[in-house]
Amino acid sequence: MLRKGNEKIKMSLKNTVRLPLMAALAAALMMIATGCKKNIPPAAKLPDTPKPAPVEAPKAKPVISFNADPSSIVRGDAVTLRWTVQNADAVTIEPGVGTVAASGSRQVYPTTATTYILRASGPGGSDSARVSVSVSAPTEKPPAAPSGTTEDVTGALERLVKDAYFGYDSAEIREDARATLQRNSDGLKEIFGKFSSSNVIVEGHCDERGSAEYNLGLGEKRANAAREFLVQLGVPGDKLKSVTYGKERQTCTDATEDCWQKNRRAHFALGQ
Template sequence: MRDRNLLLVSLLILAVAFAAGCAKRQLTKSDMDRADAIAAKIARAEKMGAKDCAPKELAAAKAELDHARHEAAEHHEEAEKYFAAADKAADALLSKTIPCWAAKAPKPIAMPADAPTVTLSANPGEIAKGTCSTLSWSTTDATGASIDKGIGNVGTSGRRQVCPPETITYKITATGAGGEATSSAMVKVVAPGAMMLENIYFDFDKSFIRKDAKPVLEKVAAHMKKTPMAKLQVEGHCDERGTSEYNMALGQRRANATKKYLANLGVDGSRISTITYGEEKPADPGHNENAWAKNRRAVFVLR
């Protein structure tokens, strides 16, 4: 009986030892991290078309990884060499897949550059002969610009004073990566006498500015501001009634009142001169109230 019990104990010990020898060892965290890193390389290659670019290398890398996982579970102490082999196979897979993927990848399409724009203006657009205007221009998406009529290359934005002797149209051309654009501006040149400004009129024996004269004077002031180089002469006139000496003085008062009003509107007084002609230069030679009303006036002459 005692021998039988010893035999049973011995058999039990052998069974436990055999079971322990046959049990699979679990993957450690280090093994799982290594396997995940290799699997990520393989997944990257698959996204890049490894199935078509490197089918043999893809199959080999997957097989090596499966083998490494199996061996790590069976014989942990030898797992490193199997993971190293799987890692090498994954690198070989990427080495063949990446150039193939790059060759097949669509080439980036270069976006066309925006076409340039340009504007050119002249201020004032109409000048008396011998005076000047200012050209102003601006551009977008331009790398260079030039203006004709002898001006040549200019910046992509700027201003330039011009004093043409006759009516002229300037043209600017802006260039850039997207092509070129043009714009034009005309400067009209007229003889000083041709720029007739409307007269203003006065009541009998008076020199104050009437209400109906104010809109006219505002237009004269606006024109003078647009032509900063222009000079203005104001002529004072009277009708034939009164003495010659009295009318000369009255004509001067009318010219002076007109100049003062223009100065109050912002015109530099140094640009305005006055002269009186009294009754010497009638607009209408008649001897009635209608003619006299036309002769009581201030006349503007641009110089």
């Protein structure tokens, strides 16, 4: 396990506007009622009981609610950006997110301290909001082999090689997976050096939400991507086999993003 919180965490949330829940909900409902027309009256001016305001409202500036949860992470962990913007017809979040809907959430994986800027523009003008996320480094050194006893290949694999994680419906090697796989490549080289007859299976797994059939293809793509990455880092390809399990071997069965993330993985097991 990685030790968390090695560095002091700095957190800052700037320009974060939080609207009363009722007003936000009313605005969301009205967006549906008006077919998401651009000139929606400002939600902030609504009375407590939502009432349809006249369509010819004065053109208001965008109203932005934008936050990051959590605002500090260990590298490799996810941050969820959440936003709600009214009175805007163009919303972008930078860096790395791009054009987004007026309200929504997105997981990001910043590798260094990052300030995300949300820019919104509409008929009544433009505005922006920013949130900062601080990122601390994970412990880079893998734990040392237990001294005094002879470690077998299973123990070595467990100690030196960790699961690499993926985004939803993606087989892209994320920043956090890149770091994990880099450590894994060292670990695997050490294992193959010490246990020359051993070989390792790269298993591709998926979370439970997609179809079993498509996930079989996705698990294959993940296993293949992880294996290719390791081979490029010099791990002997003839020692690495890839296999997909789709979503048929779940390590975690709760319907939460935390659990889904644990399942979207390349796992490493000893070959026969």
